[in-house]
Amino acid sequence: MYDNLNNEQKEAVLTTQGPVLILAGAGSGKTTAIVNRIAHLIKDLGVYPSQILAITFTNKASQEMKNRVKNLIGEDAINMWVTTFHASCVRILRREIDKLGYTKNFIIYDTYDQKTLIKDCIKELGINDKEITDKEIKNKIGEAKDNLISPDEFKNINQGNYRNNKIADAYLLYQKKLKLNNAVDFDDIICKTVELFIKNPEVLSFYQRKFKYVMVDEYQDTNKAQYELVYLLAKEHKNICVVGDDDQCIYEWRGANIRNILDFEKDYPGTKIIKLEQNYRSKSNILNAANGMIVKNHNRKDKTLRTEKEAGDKIKIYKAYSDINEGSFIAGQIKKLIDQDGKNLKDFAILYRTNAQSRIFEDSFNRIGIPYRILGGLKFYDRKEIKDILSYVKFLYNSSDDVSLRRIINVPKRSIGDTTVAKLQEFASNLDIPLFEAIDFINQDEKFSSRNTTALNKFYQMILNLKSKTELSVPELITEILKDTGYLEELKKSPDVEDRSRIENLEELVSAAAQFDESSEDKSLEAFLEKVTLVSDIDNYDETADTVVLMTVHSAKGLEFPVVFMVGMENGLFPGTSSFDNIEEMEESRRLCYVGITRAKELLYMSHATTRTVFGRTSSYAISDFIEEIPKDLKIYIGEETPVYHKMVKEDSVHSLRSLYKTDLKDKVETVIKHKDDGKAIPGQKVKHIKFGVGTIIKADSDGNCVKLTIAFDNMGIKTLMLDIAPLEFI
Numbered sequence: 001m002y003d004n005l006n007n008e009q010k011e012a013v014l015t016t017q018g019p020v021l022i023l024a025g026a027g028s029g030k031t032t033a034i035v036n037r038i039a040h041l042i043k044d045l046g047v048y049p050s051q052i053l054a055i056t057f058t059n060k061a062s063q064e065m066k067n068r069v070k071n072l073i074g075e076d077a078i079n080m081w082v083t084t085f086h087a088s089c090v091r092i093l094r095r096e097i098d099k100l101g102y103t104k105n106f107i108i109y110d111t112y113d114q115k116t117l118i119k120d121c122i123k124e125l126g127i128n129d130k131e132i133t134d135k136e137i138k139n140k141i142g143e144a145k146d147n148l149i150s151p152d153e154f155k156n157i158n159q160g161n162y163r164n165n166k167i168a169d170a171y172l173l174y175q176k177k178l179k180l181n182n183a184v185d186f187d188d189i190i191c192k193t194v195e196l197f198i199k200n201p202e203v204l205s206f207y208q209r210k211f212k213y214v215m216v217d218e219y220q221d222t223n224k225a226q227y228e229l230v231y232l233l234a235k236e237h238k239n240i241c242v243v244g245d246d247d248q249c250i251y252e253w254r255g256a257n258i259r260n261i262l263d264f265e266k267d268y269p270g271t272k273i274i275k276l277e278q279n280y281r282s283k284s285n286i287l288n289a290a291n292g293m294i295v296k297n298h299n300r301k302d303k304t305l306r307t308e309k310e311a312g313d314k315i316k317i318y319k320a321y322s323d324i325n326e327g328s329f330i331a332g333q334i335k336k337l338i339d340q341d342g343k344n345l346k347d348f349a350i351l352y353r354t355n356a357q358s359r360i361f362e363d364s365f366n367r368i369g370i371p372y373r374i375l376g377g378l379k380f381y382d383r384k385e386i387k388d389i390l391s392y393v394k395f396l397y398n399s400s401d402d403v404s405l406r407r408i409i410n411v412p413k414r415s416i417g418d419t420t421v422a423k424l425q426e427f428a429s430n431l432d433i434p435l436f437e438a439i440d441f442i443n444q445d446e447k448f449s450s451r452n453t454t455a456l457n458k459f460y461q462m463i464l465n466l467k468s469k470t471e472l473s474v475p476e477l478i479t480e481i482l483k484d485t486g487y488l489e490e491l492k493k494s495p496d497v498e499d500r501s502r503i504e505n506l507e508e509l510v511s512a513a514a515q516f517d518e519s520s521e522d523k524s525l526e527a528f529l530e531k532v533t534l535v536s537d538i539d540n541y542d543e544t545a546d547t548v549v550l551m552t553v554h555s556a557k558g559l560e561f562p563v564v565f566m567v568g569m570e571n572g573l574f575p576g577t578s579s580f581d582n583i584e585e586m587e588e589s590r591r592l593c594y595v596g597i598t599r600a601k602e603l604l605y606m607s608h609a610t611t612r613t614v615f616g617r618t619s620s621y622a623i624s625d626f627i628e629e630i631p632k633d634l635k636i637y638i639g640e641e642t643p644v645y646h647k648m649v650k651e652d653s654v655h656s657l658r659s660l661y662k663t664d665l666k667d668k669v670e671t672v673i674k675h676k677d678d679g680k681a682i683p684g685q686k687v688k689h690i691k692f693g694v695g696t697i698i699k700a701d702s703d704g705n706c707v708k709l710t711i712a713f714d715n716m717g718i719k720t721l722m723l724d725i726a727p728l729e730f731i
Helices: 007-014 030-044 059-079 085-100 111-125 134-146 151-157 162-180 188-199 201-210 224-234 284-294 323-341 355-368 384-397 402-408 418-431 435-439 450-467 474-484 487-493 497-519 525-533 577-581 583-597 625-629 644-650 654-661 665-677
Strands: 020-024 052-056 081-084 107-109 183-185 213-216 240-244 272-276 315-322 348-352 372-374 548-552 561-566 600-614 617-620 635-638 686-689 693-702 707-713 717-722 728-730
Touching: 007 030, 007 272, 020 030, 030 052, 030 059, 030 213, 030 240, 052 059, 052 085, 059 081, 081 085, 085 188, 085 201, 085 224, 085 525, 107 111, 107 525, 111 134, 111 162, 111 183, 111 402, 134 162, 134 188, 134 224, 151 162, 162 183, 183 188, 188 201, 188 224, 201 224, 213 224, 224 240, 284 315, 284 583, 284 600, 284 625, 315 323, 323 348, 323 355, 323 561, 323 600, 348 355, 355 372, 355 548, 384 402, 384 450, 384 474, 384 487, 384 497, 384 525, 402 435, 418 435, 418 450, 435 450, 450 474, 474 487, 474 497, 474 525, 487 497, 497 525, 561 583, 577 583, 583 625, 686 707
Parallel strands: 020 240, 020 272, 052 081, 052 213, 107 183, 213 240, 315 600, 315 635, 348 548, 348 561, 372 548, 561 600
Antiparallel strands: 600 617, 686 693, 686 728, 693 707, 707 717
């Protein structure tokens, strides 16, 4: 039985009672272990599929898990809850949210809807949006919800803080407006479910009895609200199995708490810990490089990944003269590997720390004709025309949704301007009713001109007509919206080339709705809205498309590629500057680098640039500490070691340098030599670095062009820096 599993995976499958912590390293076959565990519970132990709750973070992961379970146990898998945190909570709230004072046809506000509503709150409260931005308020509210802090609690906590007190007022009003619109935002979905369970013990008891076995994937990424949800659900039977890897906890910046996985056995006494350390993805040099770097973290569980794969190539470290040179080199390497080694475009991934870094590679790929796509750019469902039509759909589903109504009331243009909408808003507020309902009474108010009244009434009748069609299938309803509103007709009449692509996007929306209608068990309007609202970048990733993929390292989690280029590996970029002031941040940055390294199956390149243009300014950065932390025998430096300008200085071609770089590098070189001549840049000299702090020079080398210093810093270890570009002060 289970001959395809290794010993640790078998143990994970067969250990079914009580709390279980599966520490699953990168590429260790954790999904195989989870799906076989589920199959074992159902086929061998006779557990009803409906008694199992399996939760993960992305729709893509849950769908893969569901399909694999179905292959093992057949149609019984239909009755299982294999789902994401948010989808499972929405399913519970659809049944129970009336107990919190909402109606069951609530809608979910996305980021754009949230921003609109928060701006309304800022305006109503008279907050200076230059002093406190809507983005800051949104982030603070999201952080509070992740930590289960209610508006009243947030207000009490921040009584003495002027800024946060203003944000607390916005939080209170924002939640009030959400409820008036019968809406919840993305963060509400989980914290409202926890609130439901705490305030309604009989509801909690029902779900505790229902789910005798609870499994959670990617447990290292859970925040406080998710932790509490799982804790409440598993409290009755205590058959909880969590799978995760503390070395891949990379979302602390958005609420993930690494202590949830590190302290699991304290929270659940009697925990059985199982380590999956056999890696099936990467060649051993890549794996050992990841191991050699991550051991520098102190805040982690002890484990070491191993593989039976061959050593493979060493990690290739490329030093570029500039970020432009970095882009050209990588484009050239990809072309070479395709031409000489027969690689496909889809075999390559470019991983960077920030989205802004993609432009250089896009330019390089366009120059030599390499097809590429960016994961994490503008999402399909965030495009204006898509959001417009989805706002119609949301409003037809829930006519209390004032945010969606305000978006569509004059789209396409129908002579209902901002002034008319403001009058309507004031009129509705006085009557304490939703905007749409208020339109039915405007004939009684003299503030509205006959032109206003005619336009609003015409819109009102159009919406009533569309509401009568909500029994249609979702693709049919969207088609009717496009026709009856005149939206599609207006785009067709437009001479703007961009509007043609908008038409294509809308056609794709109808296709997406048709695909949903064909493949989903629940074909309702609410199910469709949930699907498009909860979709993530990774859910849309098509592994079969033959293009190079560009993405942030965060977006790459859960994916793998034969060849990976990790770019911009410089101190100040990866790790970022703030990491040098905070041990926790540095450890998270190191975990992020570990995630990047372990995406590679066969070849890994890591590149850094001597100069890089950031926000229009050319800056110099030292090579990333993370490259330095990879054991020497696992990496090889490729390309020119000496930047072009150093060769040119050697030949006294300073004039040529000025014309190329528009910088007087001669002065810079003379300054370097002067520093040494003054006797300052010598072993024993104390220095102060802007980020590394105080240190002592232990070695100074010069090749006639530049001075390279080896410095032992008091708190940051030994670093090698170039005197001419490092921000050093002699003390």
